[in-house]
Each structure stands twice: as C-alpha cells, then as structure tokens.
Amino acid sequence: MKAERVRLVRLKRLEKLRAIARQNALAEAGRAEARLAQLETLGTRTAALITGYAARTDAACGGDLSSQRVYLGELQRMVARNDGDIARAREHADARAAQAAAAERSRAAVEDRANATQARIARQQTAAAVPLGARPPRRS
Secondary structure: OHHHHHHHHHHHHHHHHHHHHHHHHHHHHHHHHHHHHHHHHHHHHHHHHHHHHHOOOOOOOHHHHHHHHHHHHHHHHHHHHHHHHHHHHHHHHHHHHHHHHHHHHHHHHHHHHHHHHHHHHHHHHHHHHOOOOOOOOOOO
C-alpha cells in the first residue's frame, strides 16, 4: 500500500507539471492566434487602401498618374507578402492549437491514472478495515 501512496504522490506531481505545460501551450496558441488576427486585419486594411487609390481620378498630370500606379503596385506587393505571412501564421496557430490539445490529453491521462490509483488505495483501506470473518454485532 505504501508503493501505491508513493505512486499517487508522483502522479499528482506529474499532473501539476502537465497542467503547467498545458497553460504554456494555451498561452502560445493564444499569441499565435493574436498574430494571425493582426495579419488578417493588416490585409483587410491594405486591400481597402488599394481599392481607394484605384478609384481615384484626381491625377493632374501623367506624373501623378504614374506615381499612383507605382504606389498601387507597392501596395499589391505588400498584400501578396502579407498573404504569405497569413498562411504561415495560420499554420503556426494550428500547430500551437494541436500542441495545446495534446497537452490537455496528456494532463487528463495523468489525472485519470491518479484518480484510479486513489480509488484503488481507498478500496484497499476499506478492505483492510473490515476484519476477515467478522460477524455482525449481536442484538440484545
């Protein structure tokens, strides 16, 4: 029974460590999701800029029109780079979410083992408390 108690203490310690790992994984996943949201917002704002500048008709001369086209081209390249960044950020966020889920499963597995060990100890204590061949008390 002492070995079971030692095992239970070890499992409880392991469960605490896994809970900390789970918290860290959730924090990393949250940061990855926040970065993804920032990049998506940047993409939306840049696309809105492109739409706004493409609709402009206030060029006074050919030089203004040329400058506007160059600026639009740079904005479009920025959108293309941002789309690549969004794809990488999405993969990173998905990987972090998967790590968080794995950490939770790991913690839950240790918790289940600790609960089973605790139940086994309780059963052993209950069985040890009842003497073998015990008779019910006499009635007077």
